[in-house]
Amino acid sequence: TGxxxxxxxxxxxxxxxxPLVVLSxxxxxxxxxxxxEGAGRVLPMVSTPDDGSPGVKxxxxxxTPESGxxxxxxxxxxxxxxxxxxxxxxxxxxxxxxxxxxIQWLLQAKKATHTVIDLSREDAESTKLWSQQVKxxxxxxxxxxxxKLLGEADAVQCLEDDGALDCLLGLQxxxxxx
Numbered sequence: 001t002g003x004x005x006x007x008x009x010x011x012x013x014x015x016x017x018x019p020l021v022v023l024s025x026x027x028x029x030x031x032x033x034x035x036x037e038g039a040g041r042v043l044p045m046v047s048t049p050d051d052g053s054p055g056v057k058x059x060x061x062x063x064t065p066e067s068g069x070x071x072x073x074x075x076x077x078x079x080x081x082x083x084x085x086x087x088x089x090x091x092x093x094x095x096x097x098x099x100x101x102x103i104q105w106l107l108q109a110k111k112a113t114h115t116v117i118d119l120s121r122e123d124a125e126s127t128k129l130w131s132q133q134v135k136x137x138x139x140x141x142x143x144x145x146x147x148k149l150l151g152e153a154d155a156v157q158c159l160e161d162d163g164a165l166d167c168l169l170g171l172q173x174x175x176x177x178x
Contacts, residue, residue, distance in 0.1 A: 083107070083114035083169060084144040090120040091140070099153035100141045106160065112169050145169065 085107060087100040107114050119127045119140070143150040145168055150156055159165040166173040 082144075082146040083112055084117055085114050086117045086119060086140060086142040086144065088120045088140050089118050096140055099139075103141045103143060103153050103156055106156070110166070110169065110171055112171060 085103060087104070088096065091097040091100065104116065117127075139152055141153055143156050150159065150165075150168060156165065159168065163173060
């Protein structure tokens, strides 16, 4: 009942949700841009643990930001694997941190299969592909469908409010809430 038990109770009360697991090239089979032969650059990726949570893609990504038409029609095999959320796990402001979480939660609620790319966890070579896609002054998170930039968190929220986000992601409107 002394100070030791008080700090123990505090730890239990402030228990956080499980952290994101960063899949580095040491702990995962690298994902490559490009051909089936494996040529290309390693894709930076963050994923949630294998607890059955929906929406985080694991596996090969066959479409690069600079290749392809930018958006595949709904139902196309590559369509669902071409949603990329670019975030940082070391944000400079609390707004960026909250925006990153908010867009991740939105995609998970919609059950949209997506790949989360953490720019702060990967080397400069592999993040160069994504950095070239970012406009000057853009802030994270950024949502891409193929090579098409849908926008920052506020733009994505406006698309969701207008009902256009489901269509752009190739989802049936309201399907995740049935």
